[in-house]
Amino acid sequence: MAIIRNTIAKKAVFEIIQSNSTAMSQTEIFAKVNNICDRVTVYRILERLVKEVKIHKIVNINGVINYAPCNSCEHEQQVHHDHLHFSCTTCKKLTCISDNHIELNIPSNYQVAEVFLTVSGICPSCSTIL
């Protein structure tokens, strides 16, 4: 049950996430929300958006959770967001990279649920020599 309501703050948070080209942390999102709501509310909204499969969580290589819109996520399965993420060591931006089917080579006695693949390095804009 539990009907999820579409509140002003929720719309704002989703709009912020969707209009950004890279993933964002709760801290970054809250900074953009312009005190429309409490920081705890942002956390709770993010939870709901994840549950609705409108956004997905990505743990960055420093351990901070980031959020990005679910554009290429398979809504049916509700669990597989198994695309690649790129974490730029220069600008610190975390980018979703779709279309990256990987072949895993895990011992068969391990039951795989989700795949988390993040690559660090230098992103195109940071590697451009001016």
Add this chain to the structure above:
Amino acid sequence: MAIIRNTIAKKAVFEIIQSNSTAMSQTEIFAKVNNICDRVTVYRILERLVKEVKIHKIVNINGVINYAPCNSCEHEQQVHHDHLHFSCTTCKKLTCISDNHIELNIPSNYQVAEVFLTVSGICPSCSTIL
């Protein structure tokens, strides 16, 4: 410069990490250290061991940093610990799985440094039906 000393606490921490079959967080390591040193010291020892390429860091899927011995790490390159990690959703244990060469399919304008690949699911011991 900066000669790294081999202190009692450092030996103890390394021994704990090496004798454990799975990766451990600072919290778990400190719990085993039996008050031989302060918790801050454990953090600083872990830093040093990482610098020496004796252990490597793994960010678990919940964002907590774990540490495991560098058995299959390439000490020459000092950066590539690109083996797979398995995070069991049942027992919460994080295991290093060697021998997992993966083919990435990243746009060529991204400069890759490190690959972080963690798979969640159920580990062999948790999936054994008794």
Add this chain to the structure above:
DNA sequence: TACAATTATGCAACATTGTTGCGTTTATAA
């Protein structure tokens, strides 16, 4: 062996990220 130089430690304080409880407000649908 004693000393000096420098690394390592303890402790307290702080920072960041995330969570929980609870009373109040608000959205939604009947």
Add this chain to the structure above:
DNA sequence: TTATAAACGCAACAATGTTGCATAATTGTA
């Protein structure tokens, strides 16, 4: 319009990690 469940604000808490600084320990050298 009103009842009800969902969402919210606020305060407090928890977990994890960091920093500054005075003190202690290790190690090479005299």
